[in-house]
Amino acid sequence: MTGPTDMGSTPHHPARRPVLREGVLHADLCIIGAGSGGLSVAAGAAQMGAAVVLVEKHRMGGDCLNTGCVPSKALLAAAHAAQAVRDGDVFGVVAPVSVIDFARVHAHVQGVIGAIAPHDSVERFEGLGATVIQAAARFTGPAEVEAGGQRIRARRFVVATGSRAALPPVSGLTDTPYLTNETVFDLTTRPEHLIVLGGGPIGIEMAQAFRRLGAAVTLLERAAILPKDEPEAVAVVRGALLRAGIDLREQAAVGAVRPVADGVEVELGDGARIEGTHLLVAAGRAPNIADLGLAEAGIATTPRGITVDAGLRTTNRSVYAIGDVAGGPQFTHIAGYHAGIVIRNALFGLPAKVDYAALPWVTYADPELAHAGLTEAEALKAGHVVSTLTQPLSGNDRAQAERATEGLIKVVLGRGGRILGATIVAPHAGEMIGMWGLAIHQRLKIGAVAASIAPYPTISEISKRAAGGFYTPRLFGARTRRFVGLIQRFLP
Structure with missing residues (x-):
């Protein structure tokens, strides 16, 4: 992603690289997770002269590039284009939307991901001087990680494993086909009727986008939409959703979901039932802390994520945690901000601390x-x-x-x-x-x-x-x- 990870071009001087001694890879910094935060730390540290190991078990770029910020904004751009055609008549430009080719919308989204992906690629980061290991990482002790059969020891570690879609405790959900941000952008055909669980930013953005692309949309929120924002501003967004024809239901507790012949049925707490062709779960995020061996490393966690201090250090003083997994605000730009804090702390020994006053x-x-x-x-x-x-x-x-x-x-x-x-x-x-x-x-x-x-x-x-x-x-x-x-x- 050409934002948080854009720390400059490949350095002119040869980079310091991790050294393999007696079967163990030694580095200054080992980063677990190649999402926004991890890539930012890796790019900055490698170009500043640190020997860096970067470990990623899935796709380079993490959630933001592959299933989050980038594809969602690409989809929103397509939806905006469709709406601009509809709204043209107020300016005297009449061109009604007759066809939305959803397969081409999907291709557009994937094309945007593909255009940005080289910036987050293994090749780029190895060119910067980092050693990239594409495997799952696990702490085997307070100062060592194993990944893909390779033991890694480092002066400092950074856990940047991000988060995933949280599943609400709704009866029948695990037995019902559903979408999350990790799968919704794989759709090549438009849902006829999309039911969205969750009235936070992701739910609202996807509800409006799919509605503008021609789907019927029902948005269910157990409380009020966007509860962290100013009520006057939320009222404007609520009005826009209603005018778009979204069936918005706030204070709507979901009692159960179940598969039906044509898709999915949602039963509300008051007994009302809604049938749709697709179900999108957008009910918050959960930190990716499983199978990392955190206990073996002496790293404390809570259901919100890894416990950190104001300098993003964990209970193991040699390990930092950044981004969504650190249990704080869950935004890509926060992960990039955290990366700067860690670089100042881990590379320069400066007492940098997080400050969310202007978040x-x-x-x-x-x-x-x-x-x-x-x-x-x-x-x-x-x-x-x-x-x-x-x-x-x-x-x-x-x-x-x-x-x-x-x-x-x-x-x-x-x-x-x-x-x-x-x-x-x-x-x-x-x-x-x-x-x-x-x-x-x-x-x-x-x-x-x-x-x-x-x-x-x-x-x-x-x-x-x-x-x-x-x-x-x-x-x-x-x-x-x-x-x-x-x-x-x-x-x-």
Whole structure:
């Protein structure tokens, strides 16, 4: 993936490589898992002069490249293209969607994976100087790993094995055909009726994408969708799903599922039954910690994952854990962030620690919902003196020009106008949230954003307009008017 793992080209100087002595491979760093986090550590460490062993039992690139971020965004792009054709009539461009060739959609998704795969390949990482072993790894003690019959000893180890789709405790699920993110992108024919279990980001993104590609979709969520986001922003996404024709059912407990002649039947807690052709389980993630020999290495775990400290060290001081398996926020960009922390700790001995104060995330629905920092509820719970600024997207000229006015920005401020958090729900909100993450990380006050210059006409102007709202009561109040009137008497 050309993001977290893009640490530069192959070094000009020969890399230090692991050394085989008496049947044991010796290295500075042994990384288990070649997903986003593991690849980032391996690329950075190898190019900085460390002798690196990288172990991966499945596919290079891990979940993000093969079954997560990359294929899902490729599918969303296809769905967006179909919807753009449908929406053309509001601009006077009439071209109704008559055919969606789902086999070609599948080919598009696989083509995107194929285009990125060389960047994550064995060949690239061996070219960087790492020794890549394609086998399952297991700790045989606190300072040794075995993989594919090869014993490996290293000064430091990094566990970056990621996560997998969690299966909810629903009666009949193990006896019923179902899809997860690991299999849904293998479909070459469109589901007639897709039932989605789970109203988190993955469930919502897939529900909207398949609906736009012509499938009937029912989305079931046992509580409320997107519970970690600002309610005002979630309401916009909920409205978009309903307008798309998705049968959205919140507060819907699933009692049982079972196979039927034409697919699958879901029985709800209230006795209602829904039949569909396919079932997609998107009900959270579970860490990949089985069969790693963690106990033999003295590494503590919980059901959430491997126990780590603020520097991502495990209870074995020579072993780090990063990404989803570390039990924290489960985002690809967090795995990349963790990689930087480990490189500073393991290679340079610097006391780097994780800081999630400015953590960003995006739900790639249409419109996108992006967030950084604290929500209003979190800020109040943390004891801050909170004020908020909101601005509807309908007041943005670019949004009006593109007929995309459903959305808003909400900024959470602490004492003195310090920026604590921000949420944007708008087209390409994910491209705009980075500025707010930087502002939070740098502990800026709202005046820094209000004083910035935003190009016109762009949707990003909504950020500056919201920031300006902090000063509106004082700037246009009675005291200002009296002061301006007084000054005018004395100006030449």
